[in-house]
Amino acid sequence: MVSQQPKPTIVITGGNFVNKGAESMLMSTVDAVRTYFPGYEPVLLDLFPTVKASDKGAYPFRIVNMHVRTLYRMGFPILKLLFKKKAISDPESEIKSAINSASAVFDISGYGLSSHNQALMWSVAYLLPIYLARKKGIPVWLLPQSMGPFHFKGLKKWLFQIFAVPLLRYPKIIFVREPAGLKAVRQIRKEASELSADIVLQVPEKKTNSPVLAGPGVLVIPNQQLFRVVGKDSTLQLFENLIRQALDLRIPVRIIQHSRDDRLFCELLKSRISHELFKVEDQVLTLEDLHTAIRGSRFVVSGRYHGAIHA
Template sequence: MNKYVFISGGELFNKGAQAMTFIAVDQMKRRFPDAEIVLLSTSDYKRSEEEKSTYRFTILPFSTGWIYDYISGPISSAYKLKNLVKKPAKSQYQNEKEKIGKMLNDVVAWIDISGYALSSQFTANRSLDFLLRILTAKNYGIKMAIMPQSFGPFSYKGKNKVLIDYLMKKTMPYPVKIYAREQEGYDILTNELGLKNVERTYDMVLMSKELDLTNVYKELPEFPSYEDVESAIGIVPNEENFKHGKSEDVYAAYKYAIETALKHDKSVYILRHSHNDKEVCQNIKNMFKQEEVILLDKDISSLEFDILVEKLDFIIGSRFHSIVHSYKNHVPCIAIGWATKYHELLKLFGQYDYMFDVRESLDKDKLNAAVVKLLNEYENESKVISGKLADVQNSTDLFKVF
């Protein structure tokens, strides 16, 4: 009989999500060596067969709409009743839907690595997707764990509030463990929902000590060495900043920071940690004619990012996991972010002087002072980060529940 391990909430386009996916694949393969590891990701299923064949895990599409056919109970009944009135379009991936339906009886473990899904800050469907995955695992008696991620707030409104509140009460006590990445999320889950299965921990990528790539790739890929990179900083923007802050202020912050670095004879590499940031990276590059401002206009893997970031003096990062990857390589960061997770991460590493929130006023003078300080103190800050990283990585085994 075939056995399967499901990984949901992961993907390979965003490099933070990719890093979490690789870690999850490796760790679950160690615990279930005879099981087929399955990444549920529709966007990655669309990759070429040649590329998908390089991995030692299977990629399958997954749709929330399918879940109503997989589960029983009032939610499924209501959905099917609605479809009697209005017949839904036939699934683009009907064969894959049926395949997953058959697999569910033989899934031995399911982990979710969403990063940040259950929150009223996003569309209601994002929360529903997350909760219905748990409901599916519960329906089939599959052992499930929610890997470190952010939670809350839960300020849902209207009919969405009724449905999501119902689903949270029905599903959130089910996983054997829910790891809350920030104290704020832990407090919301334990106080508002009264959950007993929650543990406060750190980011999964940050806590990972080693990665066995033979569990991820059939043949190990080769990456550039970036040996020519020296006396340089990195800029890693995030399109989300422009949704939570004023666009002109955010662009001005990146521009001002780069100008300060150039005045101190540093080269500047503009990198994208997610494919979604391609346009933002190009817009920042367009502000500068100097050859010292270099746009790395390609998608690089999380593994290649590790190699490059290690060569940099520091980064100005807006993707959460770009900061995580930097800290893992003892590289300091100035964070220009939009959520609680940035604040707690920088406080954890004693780096809060370098925190800038786009939801607040971006102080040019303060930003300039932070850039100048890191230009002079990046080696000392690196030692501070190194010391704290050892504590974080020795804190707990996230996969102990399996």
Template sequence: MKRVIISGGNFVNKGAEAMLYVTANECFTRFDGCVCSVQLAEGFFEIRSLEDLNRLANSSVKKMQSGGKMKKLIAMLEEYKRADLMLDISGYELCSKLGNYPTLRYLFKIALCKWTKTEAALMPQSFGPFSYDGKIKYIIRLLIRKYLKYPLVCFAREKKSAEDLKKIAPKANVQISSDLVLQNSRIFEAAKDFFQDSNIKIKNESVGLVVNRRLYEQYGHDRILSKYIVIVNTILEKKKNVYLLCHATDDLNICNEIKKEFNNEHRVVILNEVLSCFAFESLVKNFDYIVAARYHSIVHSYKECIPCVALGWAVKYQELLGLMGQSKYVLDVGDVSNIVIIETLERMDKNHKVEEETIRQNLNKVQKENCFDELERRLRKKK
């Protein structure tokens, strides 16, 4: 595997960024002399080390590559022809929740791999539901059935994802595997040469709140904002500080909005910047616990054995917390009552020290597996 395309990552969402770093590091570690081609919305960017990836993350060179749609399509075709392997690290794209176009775009990459005889693997991610609308739904389902049997392996993060994918694509090589960032215990060591810790000082007795604009899209602005206010007030009543954190650049406005509701409360602190995935994970260990609406903010917290109250509607939140022995701290925040929110926060506030040990024990179990070991086995078998 001398040339590997890494598709589905980005630097906007810190979870997608973390998956990029982990995947690139595993490629450089396992495939001697490997070159990675990072496929972003702006185009393809060649990297030969984690330092290259870090420079790309922090540079302004990620400008949209020039040319019309046909020129970009030809460039994409040439890139896939040159590659030996394509690794897709999309967190949540092959599903009907996002509409028809993202699924068709996703399937095009796999079709391109098949046409150019480039090996492909879908790294741990969520799949489904597959409830597409309109007459095109029949075509989409047919394409999923046809092309999802091509990848060497389709790693599903959740049991429900695996079941849904097997139903629509019975010949797909589906295997359940926990999140690749959660599994990986060596990325911090690999990144230590260029990673610099943030200088942000967190006060004692503090809780982090990580927001997510998708909750607004799912349940409506006013309903979710009112829930955030309940959460902040409950934490303040426990004599703690609340830090408003962003795990994606498009969540900054939400943090500002919440802070306006508490303008005169010095214990509500907004961190008005989006930290790198490394800086976020390093920072999060300073909190008693996190209230989080971003999936990978929970992953980063668990890697530091910091408990979380998860604000999520998707199965991926339920299964992640179940994996770590934390099921009682999942809140479908759009539908749950304020009383349940308050009771859950009170339970966490009393028990967060105990939960740290529970998380530590389960994390040790999770990190005994590595999806890249399985990928290597399948690549060897293919030869």
């Protein structure tokens, strides 16, 4: 009996299960790989691992856990003297094998490199998978994501020129979601760069028979990251005002968590508003239940990009 050879793989970076935007991009990319590259098997390289080894079998694709700390250890081996790997991260030999044997790397980071409100650590972490792929000559595609501006200053400007620019010229193609981002990318590379809608909008939504969870009201999706950008008090007041306007019109309002990071935001809104038509979900919905909730709402108020995309 002839043993069946394993399929060649396409490694997906940037996807994870921390928030529903990243998860939906991941699922859409897996579907796209299976549709348009049927001879290849998608493999997720998860830089923000939350899925335990015992639970990986529940997913219809392979998951390799690679904590950001491990990414730095592999990108800059000298850091192994300073940082131990995280327990949830898979063995580095398995991670190297997944990368080195890949036929291509598809990045779906969503929000890529930018000088706007992005710490240096995350800028470098974004670039390291491209760096590791380039060392092995593995093709890289940056699938639809937001990029730029690149108005770095000081040390970041120097690192951008000597480290980031050569790496951003390596991908076969970069798909950018906004015209301003595409303009910024085309200023640093002559290679293929194209404007593109988010990948979630390009993959047909799967039909479901799940019951509609939300009534004919307003679905509110907070984003705790707004606390850093706009300010905590201003953000809370804005959302509270919008919610109270709907409640004054006897329109039901339901708050859901689009990300595990938004729990505090939801709890703060719950502490500020008491009304019979106001409900705050305590748990993060599954992706399917989220889609069902959005379909069953009159309209959506979203602080998250993919909350609007799903709507």
